Amino acid sequence: MKAFTKTKYGGPEVLQLEEVESPLLKDGHILVKVIANSANPADWHILRGEPYFARFSFGLFKPTNKILGADFAGIVEEVSRDVKHFKVGDRVFGESLEGGAFAEYICVPAKVCGKMLEGTGFAEMACVPIAGLTALQALINHGKLKEGESVFINGSSGGVGHFTVQIAKAYGAKVTAVCSSKNIDFVKTLGADQVIAYDKENIHDHHGKYDLIIDTHGNLFYSDYKRMGRRGVTVGFTTLGHMISLLLKRAISKFPLNQFTAEANTKDLETLASLIQKGKITIHIEKTYPYQQIPEAIGYIEAMRTRGKVAMVWEGMEETA
Structure with missing residues (x-):
């Protein structure tokens, strides 16, 4: 072959x-x-x-x-x-x-x-598989998302991000999404209720309050999670130094911040397939x-x-x- x-x-x-x-x-x-x-x-x-x-x-x-x-x-x-x-x-x-x-x-x-x-x-x-499972498990398994909650999604236009926005909406969340100015219209078509352009507003100075913070881009600081959210999930890291800093601060704080690697399983994959067939995910x-x-x-x-x-x-x- x-x-x-x-x-x-x-x-x-x-x-x-x-x-x-x-x-x-x-x-x-x-x-x-x-x-x-x-x-x-x-x-x-x-x-x-x-x-x-x-x-x-x-x-x-x-x-x-x-x-x-x-x-x-x-x-x-x-x-x-x-x-x-x-x-x-x-x-x-x-x-x-x-x-x-x-x-x-x-x-x-x-x-x-x-x-x-x-x-x-x-x-x-x-x-x-990788992007969809990461989004689903970040929101449901690790983020413990409940219907009606507010979710802040950093990095909303990429592979994982565009799934995360749509899955959050499918589960009844109110979504604030972060992307570049050029992707605002695209992210709105995914269903985001509010979109913040990171090249127009510094998200490290953003003072909105949310039930759940999901970072698919990997550049939020520990202080960002604590300032904006009740709990958080980080999907990736931009640098090794950033990863070490975030994990060390998580270890000595009581703020509920989860970091994980998605695990493939038939049940979650077929949940995603059903959401796609029903038009909940494009x-x-x-x-x-x-x-x-x-x-x-x-x-x-x-x-x-x-x-x-x-x-x-x-x-x-x-x-x-």
Whole structure:
């Protein structure tokens, strides 16, 4: 099968398209023919081996897993005997944080996949797993969002952010969203009740009061959470220093601030699929690349100016599958 491989850390230029052996089916796993992928910040972090301490998980001196990629959507080719929720021919989507998705086939645990529902396409559903799960779990699992509460979402126009705004509205929240001036109209179409342009107003001086603060961009200070919110969830960090500062202050304070990494599971993935089918979530795909340009897609997402998501489609498959 064709796959994008990496034998050293670096930028998109280290990715090579080559023929490799197809993965073998394992217990508790399904084999999926990949139709589409999406690009995430996690992909370029893993590709570059940054921050450096992440290499203890992904390979200290060189990558442990040669094939990059987390998000995918495709068709089930094989199912292990102990898997009951899926069958051959099912259209599925999911994620593998261990990599392996930027290939024609991927073998993954069944528990990290969900079924695609009628009326949804492979490219759009490939854009859901990491970003959609992060948004859903930030709001519901870790933010404990309740209907009628007010939510402040920093970084509302990107992959995670544009899901977070829509999911918050679907669960009955009043949303104040932060983005650049050029994305105000886009974020309003997502359902935000109020939009703040960070290039017009310094959010570190903002004095609004909210039940829940969600930071998908990763540049809010601990003082911002305490000043504006009753509780908070941070999804990422802009620098290692910022991460250390935030986590240290959280450790010595009673303010309820959560930090987490989203965990894929069938239940949450299928909750997202239902919200999409019902029109509660619309996935905005800013760019779609053919699979041969997966390195270019990674480079585009690394610039961190993406509105919504970036998808990659395996040759001719989205139209015929």
